[in-house]
Amino acid sequence: AANEVDERGYILFCPCMGRFGNQMDYFLGTLSFAKELNRTLVLAPWVEYHMRQPKSIQVPFDEYFRVDKVAKYHPAITMETFMSEIAPKIWPPSKRISFCYQQRQAYGEPPTDPCAAKNGNPPGPFWDTYGIDFVSSELHSPLSYDLWNVAGEAERWRRRYPPHRWPVLAFAGSPASYPVLEVNAGLQRHFQWSEAVRERARQLRRRLLPAAPFVGVHLRLGSDWERACAHTRQATGNMFSSAQCLGYRQQHGRLTERLCYPDWPTVARQMRRAARQTRAPAVYVATDAPERLDRLRRELRGHEQEFELVTWQPAEPGRPADAHAELALLARANLFIGNCVSSFSAVVFRERDALGLPSAFWAFPED
Ligand code: GFB
Numbered sequence: 434a435a436n437e438v439d440e441r442g443y444i445l446f447c448p449c450m451g452r453f454g455n456q457m458d459y460f461l462g463t464l465s466f467a468k469e470l471n472r473t474l475v476l477a478p479w480v481e482y483h484m485r486q487p488k489s490i491q492v493p494f495d496e497y498f499r500v501d502k503v504a505k506y507h508p509a510i511t512m513e514t515f516m517s518e519i520a521p522k523i524w525p526p527s528k529r530i531s532f533c534y535q536q537r538q539a540y541g542e543p544p545t546d547p548c549a550a551k552n553g554n555p556p557g558p559f560w561d562t563y564g565i566d567f568v569s570s571e572l573h574s575p576l577s578y579d580l581w582n583v584a585g586e587a588e589r590w591r592r593r594y595p596p597h598r599w600p601v602l603a604f605a606g607s608p609a610s611y612p613v614l615e616v617n618a619g620l621q622r623h624f625q626w627s628e629a630v631r632e633r634a635r636q637l638r639r640r641l642l643p644a645a646p647f648v649g650v651h652l653r654l655g656s657d658w659e660r661a662c663a664h665t666r667q668a669t670g671n672m673f674s675s676a677q678c679l680g681y682r683q684q685h686g687r688l689t690e691r692l693c694y695p696d697w698p699t700v701a702r703q704m705r706r707a708a709r710q711t712r713a714p715a716v717y718v719a720t721d722a723p724e725r726l727d728r729l730r731r732e733l734r735g736h737e738q739e740f741e742l743v744t745w746q747p748a749e750p751g752r753p754a755d756a757h758a759e760l761a762l763l764a765r766a767n768l769f770i771g772n773c774v775s776s777f778s779a780v781v782f783r784e785r786d787a788l789g790l791p792s793a794f795w796a797f798p799e800d
Contacts, residue, residue: 436518439508442472442596443515445603447550447559448480453756454674454776455611456480460624462578462609464507465617469580469587472596473508475515476500478562480555489555491562497757499625506623516563523600531567533605535574546570550605567603578608581616612674612776615681621783626761634761641743647715648707648740649766652700652729653775654722662693662774677782678773678794686798693774695795701732703770703795708740711767715741719759721777764788773797 444467448456456479467474478491494500494511503509510519531550548570551557560566573593580587594602602608609617626634665672665688671679672688679686686692691699704716720726723744733742745754760777763769764784771778773794782792 436514438519438522438600439473440596442470442599443475443519443601444470444472444608445475445512445515445601446477446607446609447556447605448477449556449559449606450611451776452482453479454778454780457621457624457780458611458613458674458776459607459609461613461617461620462611463607464503464509464620464623465614466578466580466608467509468507470590470602472602473510474503476503476509476511478512478559480559482555487554488558491559495627497627497630499627502625503623506620512563516565526566527568528601529565529567529603530569530571531605532571532573532602532608534577535572537605547572548605550603556605565603570605578610579614581614612671612676612779615676618677618783619787621780622787624784626757630757630761633755633758634765636748637745637755637758637762638765640748641746642715642717644714646711646713646767647717647743648704648711648713648768648770649717649763649781650704650707650719650770651763651772651775651778651781652718652720652722652726653772653777654694654720654725656722658721658775659694662690665690665693665774673774674776674779675774677779678797688774689796689799691796691799692794693772695772697728697732699796700729701736703793704733705736705739707768707770707793713740713767715743717743717762717766719754719763720744723754760784764790766790768793770795 446463448459464474476494478493479497481490481492483490493513500509500511531548533548536547537549545552546567546569550567551560576590576593577583577586668688671683675688679688708716718726726744730742760780763781769781769785769792771782771792771794785792
Protein backbone atom coordinates (compact mmCIF):
# COMPACT_ATOMS: atom_id res chain seq x y z
CA ALA A 434 0.00 0.00 0.00
CA ALA A 435 1.11 3.54 -0.76
CA ASN A 436 1.01 4.55 2.90
CA GLU A 437 3.23 1.73 4.10
CA VAL A 438 6.81 2.75 4.76
CA ASP A 439 9.43 1.00 2.62
CA GLU A 440 12.23 0.07 5.01
CA ARG A 441 14.66 0.01 2.11
CA GLY A 442 14.40 3.78 1.83
CA TYR A 443 13.49 6.43 -0.73
CA ILE A 444 15.06 8.53 -3.48
CA LEU A 445 13.80 12.07 -4.05
CA PHE A 446 15.07 14.31 -6.83
CA CYS A 447 14.41 17.47 -8.77
CA PRO A 448 14.41 17.34 -12.59
CA CYS A 449 15.72 20.87 -12.38
CA MET A 450 17.35 21.13 -15.81
CA GLY A 451 15.97 21.62 -19.30
CA ARG A 452 12.47 21.03 -20.54
CA PHE A 453 10.41 17.88 -21.07
CA GLY A 454 12.83 15.90 -23.26
CA ASN A 455 15.80 16.66 -21.02
CA GLN A 456 13.77 15.81 -17.93
CA MET A 457 12.74 12.48 -19.46
CA ASP A 458 16.43 11.57 -19.73
CA TYR A 459 16.84 12.35 -16.03
CA PHE A 460 13.79 10.26 -15.12
CA LEU A 461 15.19 7.23 -16.96
CA GLY A 462 18.57 7.52 -15.26
CA THR A 463 17.06 8.18 -11.84
CA LEU A 464 14.71 5.20 -12.11
CA SER A 465 17.71 3.03 -12.83
CA PHE A 466 19.68 4.61 -9.97
CA ALA A 467 16.84 3.89 -7.53
CA LYS A 468 16.67 0.31 -8.76
CA GLU A 469 20.40 -0.24 -8.29
CA LEU A 470 20.25 1.18 -4.75
CA ASN A 471 17.04 -0.78 -4.14
CA ARG A 472 15.11 2.23 -2.84
CA THR A 473 11.58 3.35 -3.70
CA LEU A 474 11.65 6.10 -6.32
CA VAL A 475 9.64 9.17 -5.50
CA LEU A 476 8.37 10.34 -8.89
CA ALA A 477 8.99 14.05 -9.11
CA PRO A 478 6.53 16.37 -10.81
CA TRP A 479 7.44 17.68 -14.26
CA VAL A 480 8.88 21.18 -14.20
CA GLU A 481 7.32 23.55 -16.70
CA TYR A 482 7.74 27.16 -17.63
CA HIS A 483 4.61 28.97 -18.65
CA MET A 484 4.56 32.28 -20.44
CA ARG A 485 4.37 35.34 -18.24
CA GLN A 486 4.81 33.24 -15.08
CA PRO A 487 7.99 34.12 -13.17
CA LYS A 488 8.14 30.75 -11.38
CA SER A 489 8.25 27.18 -12.63
CA ILE A 490 5.03 25.17 -12.50
CA GLN A 491 5.16 21.65 -11.05
CA VAL A 492 2.90 19.17 -12.84
CA PRO A 493 2.23 15.94 -10.88
CA PHE A 494 3.91 12.96 -12.52
CA ASP A 495 0.66 11.08 -13.03
CA GLU A 496 -0.92 13.79 -15.16
CA TYR A 497 1.32 12.56 -17.97
CA PHE A 498 2.31 8.99 -17.08
CA ARG A 499 0.93 5.95 -15.30
CA VAL A 500 2.50 5.34 -11.91
CA ASP A 501 1.37 1.70 -11.82
CA LYS A 502 3.41 0.88 -14.95
CA VAL A 503 6.60 2.34 -13.49
CA ALA A 504 5.90 0.64 -10.15
CA LYS A 505 5.52 -2.71 -11.90
CA TYR A 506 9.19 -2.43 -12.81
CA HIS A 507 10.41 -0.88 -9.56
CA PRO A 508 8.66 0.48 -6.43
CA ALA A 509 7.60 4.06 -7.13
CA ILE A 510 5.17 6.59 -5.68
CA THR A 511 4.42 10.19 -6.59
CA MET A 512 5.81 13.15 -4.70
CA GLU A 513 2.27 13.99 -3.60
CA THR A 514 1.78 10.54 -2.05
CA PHE A 515 5.22 10.63 -0.46
CA MET A 516 4.57 13.98 1.20
CA SER A 517 1.11 13.13 2.47
CA GLU A 518 1.60 9.49 3.48
CA ILE A 519 5.29 8.79 4.09
CA ALA A 520 7.06 12.04 5.01
CA PRO A 521 5.04 12.54 8.23
CA LYS A 522 6.32 9.14 9.42
CA ILE A 523 10.00 9.19 8.46
CA TRP A 524 11.00 12.63 7.20
CA PRO A 525 10.25 15.36 9.75
CA PRO A 526 11.38 18.90 8.83
CA SER A 527 14.43 18.57 11.12
CA LYS A 528 15.74 15.61 9.06
CA ARG A 529 15.48 17.18 5.62
CA ILE A 530 18.96 17.15 4.18
CA SER A 531 19.72 17.85 0.54
CA PHE A 532 22.22 15.75 -1.37
CA CYS A 533 24.65 16.99 -4.00
CA TYR A 534 27.99 15.87 -5.36
CA GLN A 535 29.94 18.91 -4.24
CA GLN A 536 29.41 22.55 -3.33
CA ARG A 537 27.02 24.03 -5.90
CA GLN A 538 26.96 27.66 -4.92
CA ALA A 539 28.14 29.95 -7.69
CA TYR A 540 31.18 32.01 -6.79
CA GLY A 541 30.24 35.43 -5.46
CA GLU A 542 26.74 34.48 -4.41
CA PRO A 543 25.93 35.03 -0.74
CA PRO A 544 26.83 31.92 1.27
CA THR A 545 23.98 29.52 1.90
CA ASP A 546 24.13 25.80 2.52
CA PRO A 547 26.62 24.07 0.17
CA CYS A 548 24.02 22.28 -2.02
CA ALA A 549 22.04 25.52 -2.41
CA ALA A 550 19.14 23.20 -3.15
CA LYS A 551 16.54 25.95 -3.26
CA ASN A 552 18.53 28.66 -5.00
CA GLY A 553 16.89 30.16 -8.05
CA ASN A 554 14.14 28.98 -10.39
CA PRO A 555 13.12 26.17 -10.74
CA PRO A 556 14.72 24.73 -7.55
CA GLY A 557 13.04 27.18 -5.17
CA PRO A 558 9.48 26.86 -6.52
CA PHE A 559 9.99 23.11 -6.98
CA TRP A 560 10.57 22.29 -3.30
CA ASP A 561 8.24 25.07 -2.15
CA THR A 562 5.38 23.37 -3.98
CA TYR A 563 5.62 20.64 -1.32
CA GLY A 564 6.58 22.88 1.59
CA ILE A 565 10.07 21.41 1.76
CA ASP A 566 12.98 23.28 3.36
CA PHE A 567 16.37 21.76 3.98
CA VAL A 568 18.23 22.05 7.27
CA SER A 569 21.62 21.11 5.83
CA SER A 570 23.55 19.64 2.92
CA GLU A 571 25.29 16.33 2.40
CA LEU A 572 28.10 16.29 -0.17
CA HIS A 573 28.27 12.74 -1.46
CA SER A 574 31.48 12.96 -3.52
CA PRO A 575 33.47 10.97 -4.50
CA LEU A 576 30.44 8.72 -5.01
CA SER A 577 29.00 9.37 -8.46
CA TYR A 578 25.69 8.69 -10.22
CA ASP A 579 27.29 6.40 -12.71
CA LEU A 580 26.69 3.00 -11.15
CA TRP A 581 27.27 1.24 -14.47
CA ASN A 582 30.75 2.28 -15.53
CA VAL A 583 32.25 2.57 -12.05
CA ALA A 584 32.68 -0.89 -10.55
CA GLY A 585 31.35 -1.34 -7.01
CA GLU A 586 29.79 2.14 -6.87
CA ALA A 587 26.27 0.97 -5.93
CA GLU A 588 27.67 -1.06 -3.05
CA ARG A 589 29.65 1.98 -1.80
CA TRP A 590 26.42 4.05 -1.85
CA ARG A 591 24.60 1.40 0.16
CA ARG A 592 27.40 1.20 2.71
CA ARG A 593 27.81 4.95 3.15
CA TYR A 594 24.05 5.65 3.30
CA PRO A 595 22.32 2.64 4.87
CA PRO A 596 18.53 3.10 4.84
CA HIS A 597 18.06 2.72 8.60
CA ARG A 598 20.20 5.83 9.14
CA TRP A 599 19.36 7.57 5.85
CA PRO A 600 15.78 6.62 4.97
CA VAL A 601 15.51 9.46 2.45
CA LEU A 602 18.13 10.58 -0.06
CA ALA A 603 16.83 13.88 -1.44
CA PHE A 604 18.92 15.05 -4.37
CA ALA A 605 19.15 18.76 -5.15
CA GLY A 606 19.24 17.77 -8.84
CA SER A 607 18.86 14.39 -10.53
CA PRO A 608 21.14 11.43 -9.72
CA ALA A 609 21.50 10.70 -13.42
CA SER A 610 23.51 11.78 -16.41
CA TYR A 611 22.39 13.78 -19.41
CA PRO A 612 22.06 12.46 -22.00
CA VAL A 613 20.71 9.16 -20.72
CA LEU A 614 23.27 6.32 -20.64
CA GLU A 615 22.86 3.64 -23.29
CA VAL A 616 22.05 0.97 -20.66
CA ASN A 617 19.11 3.01 -19.38
CA ALA A 618 17.47 4.14 -22.64
CA GLY A 619 15.27 1.02 -22.80
CA LEU A 620 13.55 1.97 -19.54
CA GLN A 621 11.32 4.26 -21.62
CA ARG A 622 9.01 1.25 -21.99
CA HIS A 623 7.93 1.66 -18.35
CA PHE A 624 6.71 5.20 -19.01
CA GLN A 625 3.26 4.79 -20.46
CA TRP A 626 1.13 7.82 -21.17
CA SER A 627 -1.73 8.51 -18.79
CA GLU A 628 -5.26 7.91 -19.99
CA ALA A 629 -5.76 11.70 -20.16
CA VAL A 630 -2.82 12.17 -22.56
CA ARG A 631 -3.85 9.17 -24.64
CA GLU A 632 -7.35 10.55 -24.94
CA ARG A 633 -6.02 13.94 -26.08
CA ALA A 634 -3.84 12.18 -28.66
CA ARG A 635 -6.83 10.16 -29.90
CA GLN A 636 -8.90 13.34 -30.23
CA LEU A 637 -6.09 14.99 -32.17
CA ARG A 638 -5.98 12.02 -34.48
CA ARG A 639 -9.73 11.86 -34.98
CA ARG A 640 -10.00 15.58 -35.62
CA LEU A 641 -7.03 16.03 -37.95
CA LEU A 642 -6.10 12.63 -39.35
CA PRO A 643 -9.27 10.84 -40.34
CA ALA A 644 -7.53 8.29 -42.55
CA ALA A 645 -4.85 5.81 -41.60
CA PRO A 646 -1.94 5.36 -42.21
CA PHE A 647 -0.04 8.54 -41.39
CA VAL A 648 3.53 9.76 -41.17
CA GLY A 649 4.51 11.71 -38.03
CA VAL A 650 7.44 14.10 -37.98
CA HIS A 651 9.11 16.37 -35.45
CA LEU A 652 10.67 19.61 -36.66
CA ARG A 653 12.65 21.42 -33.97
CA LEU A 654 12.90 24.88 -35.51
CA GLY A 655 12.91 27.62 -32.85
CA SER A 656 15.62 30.27 -32.60
CA ASP A 657 16.98 28.70 -29.39
CA TRP A 658 17.54 25.54 -31.37
CA GLU A 659 19.14 27.40 -34.27
CA ARG A 660 21.65 28.90 -31.83
CA ALA A 661 22.32 25.53 -30.19
CA CYS A 662 22.92 23.93 -33.59
CA ALA A 663 25.64 26.47 -34.42
CA HIS A 664 27.73 24.73 -31.73
CA THR A 665 27.88 21.57 -33.81
CA ARG A 666 30.65 23.29 -35.79
CA GLN A 667 33.01 23.07 -32.79
CA ALA A 668 31.62 19.86 -31.32
CA THR A 669 33.77 16.76 -31.57
CA GLY A 670 31.58 14.13 -29.94
CA ASN A 671 27.84 13.71 -29.60
CA MET A 672 25.56 16.62 -28.72
CA PHE A 673 22.34 16.36 -26.66
CA SER A 674 20.55 13.22 -27.92
CA SER A 675 22.55 12.64 -31.11
CA ALA A 676 23.69 9.19 -29.93
CA GLN A 677 20.19 7.95 -30.85
CA CYS A 678 21.22 7.92 -34.52
CA LEU A 679 25.02 8.32 -34.49
CA GLY A 680 25.56 5.71 -31.78
CA TYR A 681 27.14 6.29 -28.37
CA ARG A 682 30.60 5.84 -29.88
CA GLN A 683 29.57 7.65 -33.06
CA GLN A 684 29.91 4.35 -34.85
CA HIS A 685 27.11 5.28 -37.31
CA GLY A 686 28.23 8.75 -38.34
CA ARG A 687 29.40 12.21 -37.40
CA LEU A 688 27.57 15.18 -35.98
CA THR A 689 26.84 17.87 -38.57
CA GLU A 690 24.93 21.13 -38.48
CA ARG A 691 22.46 19.68 -41.01
CA LEU A 692 21.66 16.78 -38.70
CA CYS A 693 20.74 19.32 -36.03
CA TYR A 694 19.05 21.88 -38.28
CA PRO A 695 18.18 20.23 -41.61
CA ASP A 696 17.73 22.34 -44.73
CA TRP A 697 14.25 22.61 -46.28
CA PRO A 698 14.92 20.67 -49.49
CA THR A 699 16.11 17.72 -47.37
CA VAL A 700 13.03 17.89 -45.14
CA ALA A 701 10.66 18.08 -48.12
CA ARG A 702 12.40 15.21 -49.90
CA GLN A 703 12.32 12.89 -46.87
CA MET A 704 8.69 13.72 -46.17
CA ARG A 705 7.62 12.96 -49.72
CA ARG A 706 9.56 9.70 -49.70
CA ALA A 707 8.03 8.64 -46.35
CA ALA A 708 4.48 9.37 -47.53
CA ARG A 709 5.14 7.40 -50.70
CA GLN A 710 6.64 4.41 -48.89
CA THR A 711 3.85 4.13 -46.33
CA ARG A 712 1.09 5.19 -48.78
CA ALA A 713 0.06 7.72 -46.17
CA PRO A 714 -2.37 10.42 -47.27
CA ALA A 715 -1.19 12.75 -44.50
CA VAL A 716 1.95 13.86 -42.68
CA TYR A 717 1.50 15.25 -39.16
CA VAL A 718 4.10 17.91 -38.35
CA ALA A 719 4.83 18.62 -34.69
CA THR A 720 6.97 21.69 -34.21
CA ASP A 721 7.97 24.30 -31.64
CA ALA A 722 7.90 27.05 -34.30
CA PRO A 723 4.82 26.75 -36.57
CA GLU A 724 5.51 30.22 -37.99
CA ARG A 725 8.50 28.74 -39.79
CA LEU A 726 6.46 26.15 -41.69
CA ASP A 727 5.65 28.58 -44.53
CA ARG A 728 9.14 27.87 -45.79
CA LEU A 729 8.24 24.15 -45.89
CA ARG A 730 4.97 24.79 -47.71
CA ARG A 731 6.85 26.75 -50.35
CA GLU A 732 9.32 23.91 -50.71
CA LEU A 733 6.46 21.46 -51.23
CA ARG A 734 4.75 23.61 -53.86
CA GLY A 735 3.72 21.54 -56.88
CA HIS A 736 3.52 18.36 -54.77
CA GLU A 737 0.35 19.21 -52.82
CA GLN A 738 -1.52 16.29 -54.31
CA GLU A 739 0.97 13.76 -52.87
CA PHE A 740 -0.06 14.16 -49.21
CA GLU A 741 -1.77 16.56 -46.86
CA LEU A 742 0.43 18.52 -44.45
CA VAL A 743 -1.29 18.49 -41.06
CA THR A 744 -0.25 20.55 -38.04
CA TRP A 745 -1.61 21.41 -34.61
CA GLN A 746 -4.97 23.18 -34.72
CA PRO A 747 -6.27 24.29 -31.35
CA ALA A 748 -9.69 22.90 -30.48
CA GLU A 749 -10.30 26.27 -28.81
CA PRO A 750 -8.68 29.39 -30.23
CA GLY A 751 -5.32 30.31 -28.77
CA ARG A 752 -4.65 26.98 -27.04
CA PRO A 753 -0.90 26.26 -27.35
CA ALA A 754 0.15 22.99 -28.94
CA ASP A 755 -0.19 20.11 -26.48
CA ALA A 756 3.32 18.69 -26.41
CA HIS A 757 2.40 15.44 -24.65
CA ALA A 758 -0.55 14.66 -26.92
CA GLU A 759 1.71 15.33 -29.90
CA LEU A 760 4.39 12.98 -28.50
CA ALA A 761 1.83 10.25 -27.89
CA LEU A 762 0.47 10.75 -31.42
CA LEU A 763 3.93 10.62 -33.04
CA ALA A 764 4.65 7.42 -31.13
CA ARG A 765 1.78 5.71 -32.99
CA ALA A 766 2.52 6.98 -36.52
CA ASN A 767 3.23 4.40 -39.22
CA LEU A 768 6.60 6.04 -39.73
CA PHE A 769 8.32 8.72 -37.66
CA ILE A 770 10.99 11.16 -38.76
CA GLY A 771 12.65 13.04 -35.92
CA ASN A 772 15.50 15.36 -35.13
CA CYS A 773 18.44 13.21 -34.06
CA VAL A 774 19.91 15.88 -31.77
CA SER A 775 16.68 16.81 -29.96
CA SER A 776 15.75 15.11 -26.71
CA PHE A 777 12.08 15.79 -27.55
CA SER A 778 12.41 13.58 -30.64
CA ALA A 779 14.28 11.06 -28.49
CA VAL A 780 11.21 10.45 -26.33
CA VAL A 781 9.28 9.37 -29.43
CA PHE A 782 12.16 7.34 -30.80
CA ARG A 783 12.61 5.34 -27.57
CA GLU A 784 8.89 4.68 -27.18
CA ARG A 785 8.64 3.46 -30.77
CA ASP A 786 11.78 1.41 -30.41
CA ALA A 787 10.21 -0.39 -27.44
CA LEU A 788 7.10 -1.07 -29.56
CA GLY A 789 9.17 -2.24 -32.52
CA LEU A 790 8.02 0.66 -34.72
CA PRO A 791 10.31 2.25 -37.34
CA SER A 792 11.88 5.70 -37.02
CA ALA A 793 14.13 7.81 -39.22
CA PHE A 794 16.00 11.07 -38.75
CA TRP A 795 16.45 14.22 -40.82
CA ALA A 796 19.63 14.29 -42.87
CA PHE A 797 20.67 10.86 -41.67
CA PRO A 798 22.38 8.94 -43.03
CA GLU A 799 24.14 11.72 -44.90
CA ASP A 800 23.68 11.64 -48.62
O1 GFB B 1 11.88 18.78 -24.74
P1 GFB B 1 13.13 19.52 -24.79
O2 GFB B 1 14.03 19.39 -23.65
O3 GFB B 1 13.84 19.07 -26.14
O4 GFB B 1 12.80 21.07 -24.97
P2 GFB B 1 15.16 19.56 -26.92
C1 GFB B 1 12.10 21.55 -26.07
C2 GFB B 1 10.70 22.03 -25.66
O5 GFB B 1 10.14 22.78 -26.75
C3 GFB B 1 9.70 20.89 -25.43
C4 GFB B 1 8.78 22.45 -26.96
O6 GFB B 1 9.72 20.38 -24.14
C5 GFB B 1 8.38 21.55 -25.81
O7 GFB B 1 7.92 22.33 -24.74
N1 GFB B 1 8.68 21.71 -28.21
C6 GFB B 1 9.69 21.30 -29.03
C7 GFB B 1 7.52 21.30 -28.77
N2 GFB B 1 9.20 20.68 -30.11
C8 GFB B 1 7.85 20.66 -29.98
C9 GFB B 1 6.77 20.15 -30.78
O8 GFB B 1 6.96 19.56 -31.82
N3 GFB B 1 5.53 20.30 -30.28
C10 GFB B 1 5.26 20.91 -29.11
N4 GFB B 1 4.00 21.00 -28.70
N5 GFB B 1 6.25 21.44 -28.34
C11 GFB B 1 16.61 21.41 -25.65
C12 GFB B 1 16.28 21.97 -24.26
O9 GFB B 1 15.43 20.99 -26.30
O10 GFB B 1 17.11 22.49 -26.40
C13 GFB B 1 17.58 22.40 -23.65
O11 GFB B 1 15.68 21.07 -23.41
C14 GFB B 1 18.18 23.51 -24.48
O12 GFB B 1 17.36 22.87 -22.35
C15 GFB B 1 18.31 23.06 -25.93
O13 GFB B 1 17.38 24.67 -24.40
C16 GFB B 1 18.72 24.20 -26.86
O14 GFB B 1 16.31 18.66 -26.67
O15 GFB B 1 14.72 19.72 -28.33
